[in-house]
Amino acid sequence: MIDLIAGTNRLRLIAIAVVLAALVTLPFWVSGIYYINVGSQILFFAVFALGLNILVGYAGLVSLGHAGLFGISAYATAYMLQLGAGHTTAIMVALVIGVASMAVFAVLSLRSSGIGFIMITLALGQILWGLAYRWISVTDGDNGIPVRGRPAPFGYSLTDPVNFYYASLIVFIVAVAMVFIFVRSPFGAALMGTRDQPRRMNALGYHVWMIRFYACLFSGLLTAVSGILFVYYTNFISPQTLALTASAEVLLMVISGGPGTLLGPIVGATLVVVIKTVVSGFIERWNFLLGAIFVAIVILVPEGIVPGSVRLWHLIARKRAATPAAAEAEPTATERTP
Amino acid sequence: MNFWLVLTVNSVTFGGLLFLLASGFSLIFGLMRIPNLTHGSLFMLGAYIGGSIVIGLFGFKMNFWLAAVLAALTVAALGALIERFLLRQLPGDQLAQVLVTLGISFMAADFCLMVWGGDPMSVTTPEGLGGFARIGGAVFPLYRLAIIAIAVVVAIALWLLLDRTRLGAMIRAGVDDPDMARVVGIRVSQLFTIVFALGAGLAAFAGIIGGPILSVYPGLDQDMLPLALLVVIIGGAGSLLGSFVGSILVGFIYNFGQALLPELAYFVLFLPMLLVLLLRPQGLFGRHVP
Incomplete structure (x- = not known):
């Protein structure tokens, strides 16, 4: 971990510290609960996008059914609470159901990669949506399930928007740290290997299917966590949350920011x-x-905003550095690494 | 007894409609290797445009069948434009193409909501087909029988087109091996436009033909698209026979599911998909796993 931090340059560390300080102090310099709530939304949707990015960015598997997984965890929480379970039980059950559904999704859709994966996850997501919409005895159909109250860990009631913001922030930071460690771990490297060269990875003795399966589970965990935060935030869940539009929204978050980067989904x-x-x-x-x-x-920007602006930044920086010795400066071929 | 018979006729009718929708979807998938996520929207757009013409648009009113053909042609032209000016910008990048079709489907859905509003639009059954036919002791709505007949005629026409014409041979070559087809001088990308327009037109035609049964409402696109996806997953991409068998199968399961387990109708569809994916991932009549 130490050398991981040492590996990143000082500028980046300062930037991270500034952003972190800004996020922690946000409730003090932002006036109005409205904006704090927007902040909470950004944080848990970022966790959702980080989860999807594990598949889209690092595994090269585009899922169009993630809203179904997000929604099923939210529904599980709401349903358990309606049955009279406590918050801890409800959250635990929701996490288990979310990850288990992801496992089912993965077993079915990992039979293919690429376009086949998109199609199957889309169909599965729509089936979950249809279930939420029509299985009225459990989900109450279009009326949705209301959730009363938010948990109060360590005596801090999350009903207070500021407390909820901090809870989301903690979850967000933990999620970012998990993804950061995951990406730099040997497993993360193997996953990216299966994205770029599945056949070679197979020939090297890696179990490509298994690696993708575990990546799916990790993605499912982050998705379930964000789904639970969502249902506590809105205090309500309805089939709309599982619609294809919602899957597309989170995919847009990943793709617009830059898939396969830590910052992109955020x-x-x-x-x-x-x-x-x-x-x-x-x-x-x-x-x-x-x-x-x-x-x-x-x-127009198929690589996403973050890699796009990084490329632009490097281009400007190089031009500035190269101006004194422009004649000798050789165009480097390393500019575009795939 | 009668209940089962009526349910069976309804299932075959719905299967026929699905075939009109899914055959184009499957052809586009087989040839361009992308699931066209605008297909549900094209279905809905066809239904709205056709329905408006039947009711009367700017004092312009037409017979149901002419309206259906006109709607199909309009949407086919739209499909050709989408292929030509958007998907063509991203040659070979299937992922990006899928995402573009997804984006267009949202724009189309919102456009329909903007123009036609949120209230469902009912399309009247064409004249002369509002009655019932008595066969033996059972009574069948004529219009449903007409839909089955139309689906069969379209299926035969598509089969003749694919199996007996030069264009069909080129499309089949493109489905089987696009690179080799290019090598022997077939302009595969031109076929893309033709097939995309054909699929769009068929989807729109299905939309307006299905109007009197399903009515037209916002969200119709998202109801139909997964069914087309299921047909292709079950039947196999690019296979006409596959989409025919898949459509009838999905029609039966969906209708029987809705009648017997109304709450789980959507979920029951999951079972055939599960079986096909586990036992025959390329689909019943498909040649390769997508």
């Missing part, structure tokens, strides 16, 4: 939540805009 989540909040304030056409942004990003 930036993407911020972007999508802020645009959605601002836009839905004065027009109803969020879905139209969502679709338009999707098309625009895929065609």
Whole structure:
């Protein structure tokens, strides 16, 4: 861990410290509960996007059914609470159900990768949506399930928006740390190997299917955690949360920010939540805009905003460094590593 | 006895509609290797456009069948435009193409909501088909029988097109091995536009034909798209026979599920998909795993 931190340069460390300080002190310099709530939303959607990014970015498997998994954990929490279970039990059951559903998703969809994976996860996600919508005796259909009250760990009631914000922040930081360690672990390297060269990895003796399966479980865990935070935030869950639009929204977070980067999904989540909040304030056409942004990003900035601006930054930095000795400066081929 | 018979006719009718929708989806999938996620929206768009023409649009009113053909042609042109100007920008990048079709589907859904509003639109059954046919002791709605007949005619026409014409041979070559097809001089990317337009037109046609049964409402696209996906997963991509068998199968399971287990109708669909994925991942009549 120490040498991991030492490996990152000082500028980056300072940036991380500044962002962290800003996040921790946010409730003090932001006036109004409204904005603190937007902050909480960004944080748990970022956890969701980080979870999806494990598959989209690091495993090269695009899932269009993640809202189903997000929703099933949320439903499990709400349903358990409705049955009269305590918060701890409800959360535990929801985590288990979320990860177990992801396991089922993975077993079915990992029969193929690429387009087949998209299709099967999409179909499975829609089936979960259909279940939430029609299985009225459990989910109450379109009416959804209300959730009364939020837990109060260590005596801090999360009903207070500021406390809820801090709870989300803690979960968010833990999630980021987990993904950070995961990506730099040998397992993370193996996962990226299966993304880039599945056949070679297979020939080297790696069990490609198993590696992808574990990656799915990790992704499912983060998704379930964010789903639970979501249901406590809104105090309500309805089939809308599981719709294809929701899966697309989180995929947009990952793709717009930059799949396969740690920062990308966080930036993407911020972007999508802020645009959605601002836009839905004065027009109803969020879905139209969502679709338009999707098309625009895929065609214009396919690599995502974070890698795109990093590339731009390097380009500018190199140009500036190269100006004194522009004649000798050789164009480097390392600029675009795949 | 009568209940089962009616349910069976309804299942075959729904299967026929699904075939109109899914055959184009399957062809596009087989040829371009992408699931066209706008397919549900094209279905809905066809239904809305056709329905508006039947009711009367700017004083422009038409007979049901003419309206259906006109809606299909309009949406086919739209499909050609989408392929030509958006998907063509991303040659060979299937993932990006899928995401573009997803984005367009949201725009189309919101567009429909903007233009036609949130209230369902009912499409009247075409004249002369509102009645019932008595066969033996059972009574069948004529219109449902007509849909079955249309689906069979379209199936035969598609089969003739694919199996007996030069264009069909080129499409089959493209489905089987696009690289080799290019080598022997077939302009596969031109086929993309043709097949995409054909699929879009068929989907729109299915939408308006299904209008009197399903009615037209926001969210119809998201109801139909997974069914088309299931048909292709079960039947196999790019196979006409596969989409036919898959459609009838899904039609039966969906209708029987809805009648017998209304709460779990969607979930029951999961079972055939599960079986096919476990036992025959390429689909019943597919040649390769997508």
